[in-house]
Amino acid sequence: MKRVCVVGCGAIGSLYAVHLARVSEVWALVRREEHAQALNREGLRVSGAHDFHVTLKATTRPDELPDCELGIIATKATQVEDSIALVGRRFDKGAIISAQNGLGCEEIIAAHTLGYVIRGTTFMSGTRHSDTHVQYELDTATWIGPFEPSGTPYSMVKETAELIVGGGLKAEALHDARPAQWSKLIFNASVNGVSALTGLPHSPHFADKSKFSGLGNLLHDLIDEGKRVAKAVGVELHEDPWEMNKIGAMTNHPPSMLYDTRHQLLTEVDFLSGAIAREAERVGTPAPMHTAIYRLIKGREASWSFADENRAVAAHGKVH
């Protein structure tokens, strides 16, 4: 039986953990001590599209974690560096899947392990009801493929997909995972940025091209720009992000970056529009709109501490 470690048990991490615990020994590495205790005491339950209960091992202490054949990094992109720095070497003889949104996490993971790195893009979704209960909603696939610089053999990717499928989730092994990753990247970067800056959830506005000011035009332009960058980078897309946007715009779903900006939490923009802007810069193709979105969101993040500084000055009297 393989030993698998899921790093980070939000909705996506919990879905991997609960399903893989049926076919492997699962360790969950989490941040909060009471989260680890609850998982060790009560196990983990999934409801919704699937319904069952498993036991697993959980810890907050990297030094308690044994060597594992497989790691799944399921933290936010912004937390990958801190997480993998502590546990990367536990996977030196195995493989690690990056399951984050966006682009750039594989490079961070590869810098902290001798193991093989696997590009992962997941389309499944769920809601976390408690530390020990996750609801499975969109029963859609995780696409995985080799991270090219770490020379991950396709046979290992295939074996990993089979393990995930064995646990009851959908997964597909690809020789090249970038077409899927970039499709989701362009979709996510465009929708998250516009949502966070306007305050709108992924609503019908995002597909409205009926007048010049309509946000549908902006989304269309952002997605077109993303496609041009993908082409310049040499990636052929797996799906059309504009079609993904049209479907999503019917859901009124609040994207994660809208949640983050509302709660003044560091966003994943460095891995979304920021990644498109950087890739465009690298290959020398223009990406003015994603670059603008990137800088606006970074400005928004800066406004939170700037407001605090201003308030601190006001509280102590004006200094000039």
Add this chain to the structure above:
Amino acid sequence: MKRVCVVGCGAIGSLYAVHLARVSEVWALVRREEHAQALNREGLRVSGAHDFHVTLKATTRPDELPDCELGIIATKATQVEDSIALVGRRFDKGAIISAQNGLGCEEIIAAHTLGYVIRGTTFMSGTRHSDTHVQYELDTATWIGPFEPSGTPYSMVKETAELIVGGGLKAEALHDARPAQWSKLIFNASVNGVSALTGLPHSPHFADKSKFSGLGNLLHDLIDEGKRVAKAVGVELHEDPWEMNKIGAMTNHPPSMLYDTRHQLLTEVDFLSGAIAREAERVGTPAPMHTAIYRLIKGREASWSFADENRAVAAHGKVH
């Protein structure tokens, strides 16, 4: 003695009214009844760079307004249409200055009067302490010139500038006011849009180009794009908006659009980035960044009523 009507007495309107009342018969047309009553009862005081008190006439009723030789429209750009529709014909034998930010108000005014329209761009600033007290801060000029389609003679522009100067303000008559108007347009559109979307006042961030994510790069790109549109339209700029931005970035001044978005008030974006986007479209030159800023701000405005609709649905139970 000339009769002058100032339409709208915020900070800028009050500054015109108080100074012109020293050399002409001033009528103030305001929206709130208590504002008119206070002005009629107490007159208007200016402090700061200038310090004096005047009496004037004020009303909320367009039908009480006599015919005037000069009108100064000093409402927000978003209120010009509603204001001028009621009083435009009072200036049929005179002239009207548009003192709004941005581009497009002259056309609206011209549609409601037979009088001559004057393009105005003001750089003065003040703070309104009460209905009857305004503080004069930046003692800088108002630049005026003919609105080309209404065939305003330059002699009339010159006479108007002399009247304003006679009242104690700075004013300059120009044969072509578009270079000044476009300089301020590009500056204002760029700074207001970025401020409203990031939540930052006009702070040092706006000139920071030290790293790739720096907002100084975004401001520089927005201003460059504005310059390209001005050139395509055939306008040579009077001042470099980037230099204006560098100076403003030292002030931590909250631009009006930041105030508007914080208070969920309709912004002037249609007359700022929206005007640049429309002019670019008209002359067939690309302006992807101002167009994006325009659509993002319109999306932000849409989010206020969308949130209300969503709350209303939540309050009455889910409808699906």
